[in-house]
Amino acid sequence: MANQSIDVRRIANLSRLKLTEEECGVFQRQLESILGHVESLGALDVEGIEPTSYPATVYDVMREDVPGPSLPVEAVLQNAPEQAQEQIRVPKVIAEA
């Protein structure tokens, strides 16, 4: 199994979480305890065992391709924190040249 040290700041960045210094410290301690327990799986022999991603007996279910109504624009926009011209408004994505 992997080394149980975890760089919480790096993983928080990957997760798009900001985290305060205090949160980082608490999570560091708590996650190391959890990962310590999880290490126990390393002792099991799983050679040749198929992984289970879904506990179902069927895969790749396709429904009939029948067009149906989508949510109306106003129903979608009712929850948008900011909107303009029937669209969701976001901060500028493209940086100045």
Next chain:
Amino acid sequence: MSLAASSIFSLRQRLTAGEISPADILADLSTAILARDPEIGAYLSFDLEAAQIEAAAADLSLPLGGIPIALKDNINVLGQPCTCGSRFLERGYTSPYNATVTERLRAAGAVPFGRMNLDEFAMGSATENSALQITRNPHDLSRIPGGSSGGSAAAVAGNLAIAALGSDTGGSIRQPASHCGVVGLKPSYGRVSRYGLVAFASSLDQIGPLTRTVEDAALILQAIAGPDRRDSTCLDVPVPDYLEDLKKGVAGLRLGIPKEYFDEGIDPAVRALVEAAAARLQAAGAELVEISLPHTEHAVATYYIIAPAEASSNLSRFDGIRYGRRAPSPADLDDLYRSSREEGFGADVKRRIILGTYVLSSGYYDAYYSRAQKVRTLIRRDFEQAWGQVDAILAPVAPTPARKIGEASSDPLQEYLSDICTLAANLAGICAISVPCGTVPSGEGTELPVGLQILGPHLGEATLLRIAKAAEL
């Protein structure tokens, strides 16, 4: 007995006899909620006026005609809030559509009424991790109701709801049902559509009923089960009549007693009640068979890799862009994501997102996630082998009765370990139910309910309910 304290079955008899109207039930419930919910805290919100309008038009000839049913606040009802117990969705989100279970309940004549408290995004087993309010156990207000469907369980137990829906990812229906002394059913994976349930861990989540009686659980499952073109994991398999064989008893059934679920980690008083329930089923004609589920001890480690991994992916949709909380004055788009998530998520949710991101991250994926998926196969095989010997399995739901509010360990691992009895059913995708089997004195003048867990094979709900009916006190 007050209407608010009645079973669906008895209310249906009185409704169809013309003795009462759906409006009477709602009025009685609203009186009970106003009187007692301030101290229990099961409801996050409810809209009595809308429910009264809907109830007035309810078709009483339908199986759930005129019955109000409370929904955990992670199940969408068009036009209603769906907070998931989170600051993220506390404001700025009104459901723009109905969950399939909402439509199915309505198609059966039921009236969705009330949004029930839960641990934030259904992550927790105490309902203490709701960012919005604490829910207390109606049997002892100093104690947790369990979780994450704690509001649903407390409302049914406290006579503030006739019945409720919850969701169960690792025990979140069964454990609060056990702690609150009500019936809680987690259907098999694929039995009930999750369309419109805010996803936590998609390979584990199922929606199911919390009710006063086993018969009521069967009535609700009958209404919500069945294929749905909007959830590809929902199986296209006929739904049996769950009431038909409900009272056939347990004579001739073989019930497994897995030794791993009765070890020293289980409170002796809980174990004694579960063993007494097993003995009653034996006296009613069932045969008890000692079995082994050898990979049980690995369920917690397996679950706490797989569930956070899936959660980290599912919760990436909460980005501050389309709905819910958006942090004010972000520096740029990336800061909008980070600040909105920092403000919107509570500690347990953040911890699970980080854990999930870690086990999926480059260099760790094989060691953690792939390995956990393989151990999941071993856990499934344990059950598959058991079904060769027995028709169902008996076990505790939780190692102890409900603990005190505010006494969670500062080490989340200790809380996670208390999920040991319920996780395997989700990992294996099988069905399981908690049915009250007695109470334990708290030592402070209150009696704390304890549930018997019955686990059955995939899509084996009919037999499961039949055994639960026989075990009902």
